[in-house]
Amino acid sequence: MSHRFLIVIVAFLFVSAVLAGQTKPATPAPKSNWTHPKTPWGDPDIQGIWPGTEMIGTPMQRTASAGEREVLTDSEFLQREAQRKAEAEFDSSEFVTDALRCDPKRGGLGNTPDTCANGVSIGPPLYWQDRGTPNKQASLVVDPPNGRIPPLTPEAQKLAAERAAARRGHGPADSWEDRSAWERCLTRGAIGFLPTGYNNGNEILQAPGYVVIRIEMIHEVRIVPLDGRPHAGAGIRSYNGDSRGHWDGNTLVVETTNFNDKATVNNTPLSSSARLIERFTRVAADTLNYEVTVDDPMTWTRPWKIAFPLKRDPSYKLFEYACHEGNLFMVDALQGARAEEKGGK
C-alpha cells in the first residue's frame, strides 16, 4: 500500500509540474525536484539513448522572411501540425488510394515525369520515414540570430566552384567516387546528431575518463577522452575528426578538430582549421539539450550554431549497421550506369 501511496504522490507532483509548465510556456524548464544524476565516479550522468526523432520536420534554416523570430507564430505552428497530421494519414492509409499515388503533372520533387509514371513514384514509400513531433522552434540554426547559415568565404566559394567544375562531364555514377560519402556508407557528415529521415538513434555511454558517443545512422562512434590530453598531431585527419571533452559544471563540452577535407557540414567540406564545439546539457530526466558551434573561419564568414533538445527513449533500440553488406545501392547505381552506357546513352 505504501508503494501505491508513493506512486500517487509522485503522479500528483508530475501533473502539478506539467500544469505549472503549461501556465508559463515562455519560461525555461519548470522547477522540479529533479536533481542531476551522477555516475558512481562522480561525473554528471548523461548516459542513455537520446534519439533525434522528435526534431524531424524542424528545418535546418529559417526562411529569410522569418527574420530573427526564433519561435513559430500560432498559424505557422498549426501548419506544421497539419503537415504532421497529413503525413500520419498518408502513412497509416489501409489501401493505396489516389491520394497516395504521385502525379507527374503536379510538379515538385517526386511529381515529375522523371520520378513518377502511372501514379507510381520511383521514390520510396513515405511510410519508410520516421516522423517528428511538431514543435515551435523555427529552425535548428539558432545563431546567427536570423537562423541562417552564414555565407561562405570567398576562398570557400572558389573551392566549391572548383569542385563543381571537376564534376562537370561526369555521369551520375562513372565511379563510386561520384556518389556521396553517405551513399558510400562512409559518413553522413561531421554533425551526426542532426535529425534525419530514419535511424535517429544516438547513444551516450560513460566510463571513468571517457564518454562514448554512438550515432545509429551509418554507425559513427566517437570515444572521447576527458583527461585533458592534447589533440592528435596536425597530420592525423579523419571524417569524424579528433574529439576531446571536459565538464563545464554539468555540461559536457566536446571539441573536435583534425577533420579531413571530406568531412562535411551541410554538404560543405570543412577546412583543415575547422573546430566543432558541442555542448550537452541534461536539463531534465528525459531532456538533453544539444548545441554545436561550427567554427571554421576559412569556410564561413562567421561561426554559427545549431541547438535543439534530444528526448531520452530507453525503449529505442539501435539496430546493427553493417552498411556495406546491405548497401546494394552502390552495385545497382554502378551496374546501372554501365548498362546505360552500353545502351548508347
Added chain:
Amino acid sequence: MNALQKTALQIVLGSAGMLLVAWPAVAHHAFAAEFDIKKPVKLQGAVTGMDWINPHAWIHLDVKAPDGKLVSWMVEGGSPNVMLRRGFTKKSLLPGTEIIVEGYQAKSGENRANGANITFKDGKRLFLGGSNPDDPTREVK
C-alpha cells in the same frame, strides 16, 4: 478540429508535393540512380524470405513468369529500425505470403526493384503506419 486547423490541413493536402519534398533530401541514397523510371514492374508472387539489414531491408519473392517458370526477385524495403518501430515483425510477412509490388526495376536489369506500393492481394497495404508509437492517429483507431 477547429476552422483554422482545418484550413491549415487543407493547405497541406492541397499541395501534396510538400509531403514528397521532405523525402529525397533525407534518404540514404538517390533512388533515380538505382532504379529505372522507364522499367515499371508489377510483380505478383509469394514471399520466400527477408533480409533484415541496414541501410535497407530486402524482401525476396518468387514471381511466376508467363511460361510458368518461377523467377526470383528482390524488393527494397525500409530500414529495419523504422519497420520494427512501426510494428512490423518477422511474422508480418511469412514465406508463402502472396504480395503485389508496384515499382521500378534496377537500371542494371537485375531482378531487383523498389517497392513504391506493396500490397496484399486484397489491395491492403503491406506496411501500415498505425502502430507507429509517434503516430497521433493511433489513439483514435
